Amino acid sequence: MNCESIRELVSVHGPFVSVYLPSDVVEWNVLRHCLSVQDADPAVLAALDDALGRGTAAGRGLIATRDGVLVDMSPAWTPHAAVARVSDLPYLLPLVPRHAVRAxxxxxxxxxxxxxxxxxxxxxxxxxxxxxxxxxxxxxxxxxxxxxxxxxxxxxxxxxxxxxxxxxxxxxxxxxxxxxxxxxxxxxxxxxxxxxxxxxxxxxxxxxxxxxxxxxxxxxxxxxxxxxxxxxxxxxx
Structure with missing residues (x-):
């Protein structure tokens, strides 16, 4: 996903729920509990339940607000650990390109x-x-x-x-x-x-x-x- 694709999120108001699942080792239910502890909106969690209920959860990145799931795709690169955040701004870094340093x-x-x-x-x-x-x-x-x-x-x-x-x-x-x-x-x-x-x-x-x-x-x-x-x-x- 390039920057132009996510730039439209600058006008969206939070709070945002950002979720990245690197593998099946971390179950969605575990991350869901973490989000609940962070006072995630139950309606947002329900929207994520629905999205993750379709297809394999592993290797997906999702960003959601009260308006629904705004991003549901494979990240540009995989974080070392699963991510489950509730914050005023979305966590976008795994969606943008990661580049190796050339000679x-x-x-x-x-x-x-x-x-x-x-x-x-x-x-x-x-x-x-x-x-x-x-x-x-x-x-x-x-x-x-x-x-x-x-x-x-x-x-x-x-x-x-x-x-x-x-x-x-x-x-x-x-x-x-x-x-x-x-x-x-x-x-x-x-x-x-x-x-x-x-x-x-x-x-x-x-x-x-x-x-x-x-x-x-x-x-x-x-x-x-x-x-x-x-x-x-x-x-x-």
């Missing part, structure tokens, strides 16, 4: 074609290669770390958000109420703008902010050394 010379060649490929729509692999190439340049238009990446997203200065798989864990950021593109590492950054703020999971809030500002969202392998496990390819230096 530097391969990224260099790909980056040289980046603009041409972007016009022709060749996809997010080129965007990731461009991120890797620019990250290696001392003056490349890339920032790393939760604080700097959040600032870039707030300013709408982001072509792509790259998150290392599993790096953000339970880390949280601040979100400016219904302004989903307004994210910050420090609460004061949003309070200064006169916004109501909420504390949200970074692995949900940062991808949502990226989608709102029109940026791509990509997942990198666990061994990519990014500060805080997150980086942004800027639209302009």
């Amino acid at each position: 530097p010379e391969a990224s260099l060649v790909a980056a040289g074609r980046a603009r041409e490929d972007a016009v022709s729509g060749s996809g997010d692999r080129t965007v990731f290669d461009q991120f890797m190439f620019e990250s290696a340049r001392p003056e490349g238009p890339v920032v790393q770390g939760v604080g700097r990446c959040a600032a870039a997203l707030r300013a709408g200065n982001a072509d792509a958000l790259v998150i290392v798989e599993g790096a953000l864990r339970d880390r949280a950021v601040w979100v400016g109420g219904t302004h989903r593109d307004q994210v910050a590492e420090e609460e004061a950054d949003l309070r200064a703008l006169g916004m109501p703020v909420d504390h949200q999971r970074a692995d949900e809030a940062l991808p949502m902010a990226a989608l709102v500002v029109g940026a791509d969202v990509l997942v990198a392998p666990e061994d990519l050394p990014l500060t805080d496990g997150v980086g942004v390819l800027l639209r302009h230096p």
Whole structure:
């Protein structure tokens, strides 16, 4: 599933239930109980019961609200463990592409074609290669770390958000109420703008902010050394 396919979720209001079942080892009933403990809406659980009752549950990712099941598909990559969350924002990372890091010379060649490929729509692999190439340049238009990446997203200065798989864990950021593109590492950054703020999971809030500002969202392998496990390819230096 590409970013354009999930971008429509930016206008949907939660709470969201996000479920990813990597294998038959974890039964839906176990995850259902976890969601109930998190005060999931019974109507949403019933909708998930119905969806998962059709076909094999293993290898599926589902996102649901009170309006029903919005996403029911195979994830782009499989999380190490089953996921069952209730939150104000959906957990989208398993739905977006995960890319291996190429050798530097391969990224260099790909980056040289980046603009041409972007016009022709060749996809997010080129965007990731461009991120890797620019990250290696001392003056490349890339920032790393939760604080700097959040600032870039707030300013709408982001072509792509790259998150290392599993790096953000339970880390949280601040979100400016219904302004989903307004994210910050420090609460004061949003309070200064006169916004109501909420504390949200970074692995949900940062991808949502990226989608709102029109940026791509990509997942990198666990061994990519990014500060805080997150980086942004800027639209302009």
